[in-house]
Amino acid sequence: MHGTPNHVMELKEHKGLYFKAPNGPTPWLCYVDDQWHDVSGPTVAISNNGPWLAKKACDGEGILMSTRWALSSYLESGALQEIKFEHPLAITQHADMAVYLLYQKQRYLVPKVKAAVDFLLRG
Numbered sequence: 001m002h003g004t005p006n007h008v009m010e011l012k013e014h015k016g017l018y019f020k021a022p023n024g025p026t027p028w029l030c031y032v033d034d035q036w037h038d039v040s041g042p043t044v045a046i047s048n049n050g051p052w053l054a055k056k057a058c059d060g061e062g063i064l065m066s067t068r069w070a071l072s073s074y075l076e077s078g079a080l081q082e083i084k085f086e087h088p089l090a091i092t093q094h095a096d097m098a099v100y101l102l103y104q105k106q107r108y109l110v111p112k113v114k115a116a117v118d119f120l121l122r123g
Contacts, residue, residue: 004081004083005063005083005085007085007086008030008032008037008039008085008086008087008089009030009032009037009039011028011039011040011041011063012039012040012041013041014041014062014063015041015042015043015044015061015062015063016028016040016041016042016043016044016062016063016064017044017045017047017053017056017057017061017062017063017064018040018043018045018046018047018053018065019046019047019048019050019053019064019065019066020046020047020048021048021091025043025046026065026091027040027091028040028041028065028089028091029089029090029091029092029093030085030087030088030089030090031087031090031093032087036093039089041062041063044056044061044062045061045062050066050070053066054066054070054071054074054080057074057080058074058079058080063083064080065089065091068082101117101120101121103117
């Protein structure tokens with residue numbers, strides 16, 4: 001359970017730090033040989049606190065799967081290292097997953113909320 005995994009299937013042997021979503025911890029999934037595989041390793045921690053999980057990863061306590069933008073400062077400083085695999089990881093088998101923006105309609109009249117919503121909708 002040490003070192004850097006070279007193949008996505010080796011993740012099963014590495015300690016995992018998992019982000020807790022409303023439906024439970026996000027699994028590590030990959031599509032190999034025309035089928036989905038759960039390659040999640042043994043759980044070290046589960047949390048909805050991204051910075052706390054990132055600190056645990058920086059301290060060498062496990063592997064964390066997260067968005068690149070959320071970990072950019074850790075990657076740029078060298079505190080974390082990105083692991084790339086031939087087969088990309090996912091947290092769902094559904095490629096049609098979407099991101100939703102929820103806001104109070106009357107708050108849309110506040111200039112900074114309107115600017116943020118308009119910016120996000122332009123994509």
